[in-house]
Amino acid sequence: MxxxxxxxxxxxxxxxxxxxxxxxxxxxxxxxxxxxxxxxxxxxxxxxxxxxxxxxxxxxxxxxxxxxxxxxxxxxxxxxxxxxxxxxxxxxxxxxxxxxxxxxxxxxxRRAFEQLKAKLQAEGLFDAERKRPLPAYVRRLGVLTSPSGAAVRDVLSVLARRFPLLEVDVLPVPVQGETAAAQIAAMLARANASGRYDALLLARGGGSLEDLWAFNDEALARAIAASPTPVVSAVGHETDFTLADFAADLRAPTPSVAAELLAPDRRDLLTRLAGLQRRLQTLHLHRLRNAMQRADRAALRLNALRPQARLRALRERQREALRRLSAAWRARADRDLAALRHADAVLRATHPRRRLALLRERLAGLAPRPRAAIVRQLQREALRARGLARSLEAVSPLATVARGYAILRHEDGRVVRAVADARPGDRLDARLSDGHLRVRVESPARDEDG
Structure with a gap:
């Protein structure tokens, strides 16, 4: 077909x-x-x-x-x-x-990781409100890690350097393999049951996604989230993220950084302790001074309430009043005696002979004073004249002539100040330092610059 x-x-x-x-x-x-x-x-x-x-x-x-x-x-x-x-x-x-x-x-x-992460996140397992804060100072720390890995050496080295007093227990667990997640969860449960630790650190060095897969186990993530003891996760490098990191109360980029976050620096603690000690000493001294002042005021009030003390105080006030009264009478008597002496001196001074003698003494004392004043005035005037002479000499044309210059005048006495002031045939008088010269102008000339 x-x-x-x-x-x-x-x-x-x-x-x-x-x-x-x-x-x-x-x-x-x-x-x-x-x-x-x-x-x-x-x-x-x-x-x-x-x-x-x-x-x-x-x-x-x-x-x-x-x-x-x-x-x-x-x-x-x-x-x-x-x-x-x-x-x-x-x-x-x-x-x-x-x-x-x-x-x-x-x-x-990666797909399995993202699916499980989305599931746990939807349940609120990674919410920040659920996470527990770390204690201010960790006294005992449990480190869940491989006892032979590089991570545990880094953690112990940093803790020993920063805060040697921190008690650290290494809780050995496998960090890779099919059974690692279950063993880590079991060790986490035993650590919580002991009640010994203030914080737990889950640490592992870097690796591929397959190497870190034990920390992406759902059961382990739920165990970390349910842990009553705060858990710090430091798994892999800074760019590695696991479900354990999201479920933990704090995620550290590396195990070394986690150790620095958990242990305070002893140098900072010593500095703070020294500052607190200074504040305590200052506060103690301040309170001691206040107590001493209150004790002194109480003793004064107590003494003031005793009859003998009041009697002594009254007697002291009486003696002080008598001293002041005696001093006032003595001062008044001294003033009266000085007034009498002054009056006697005035009466004696009013006698003609006595007054004549006083005037002669006064005249004898005043006689040298006009002569000295005249001498001082003459000296001042001489100094002033010398100063004026120096000033006149500085501006005098004769001083200029003495330095080798000449002053030219017309026959009528006019000073020749410029070339234009003289004409050919004019007779001029040249004043020099030691006399005069009669000159006749032939032809005026100007400087080359003019």
Missing amino acids: QPSSRDVLTPSQLNALARGLLEDAFPVVLVEGELGNLSRPASGHLYFTLKDARAQVRCALFKPKSQWLPFQPREGLRVLARGRLTLYEARGDYQLILDSLEEAGEGAL
């Missing part, structure tokens, strides 16, 4: 129908396999095949998704590809157009 003309398809029609069937049947697929035939042309797209032991499929990851991969694709790497199945009509090849590409092992773990 021959097919009709309407059942005959062209290659392009066939490929278009096949493409539609493939895209409708496989909208999104996840394929795990090994990378092969890896190619990255100048366009920036990434072409490769995903293969296993029996088959392979072509794949394409277009730019810019290919530029933001978190890993470097290489031949033989096992990956997990997510995309849609389609058919390239020009060649009739079917292929995967990818939306994402990740390493198979770590990618699966």
